[in-house]
Amino acid sequence: MADQAGPSETPPVCSTCGTVAGDPALAAITWTRGTENGREVWTCDRCSREHLRSIEGKLDSAWW
Numbered sequence: 001m002a003d004q005a006g007p008s009e010t011p012p013v014c015s016t017c018g019t020v021a022g023d024p025a026l027a028a029i030t031w032t033r034g035t036e037n038g039r040e041v042w043t044c045d046r047c048s049r050e051h052l053r054s055i056e057g058k059l060d061s062a063w064w
């Protein structure tokens with residue numbers, strides 16, 4: 001039964017800020033799921049936005 005954990009049993013934890021998703025169903029929609037070294041990593045909607053901004057910022061400064 002250990003490998004039969006449903007998606008709702010372990011709420012996603014943001015790998016960036018450590019926030020635990022209060023609503024796994026909602027997190028599945030609004031959070032970003034990625035894979036790192038074969039492990040599932042989650043990024044909350046807030047951090048995703050921050051990442052996007054910093055990525056865009058880096059791209060921007062690279063252009064200048």
Ligand SMILES: [Zn+2]
Binds near residue numbers: 018044
């Ligand atoms: Zn976060």
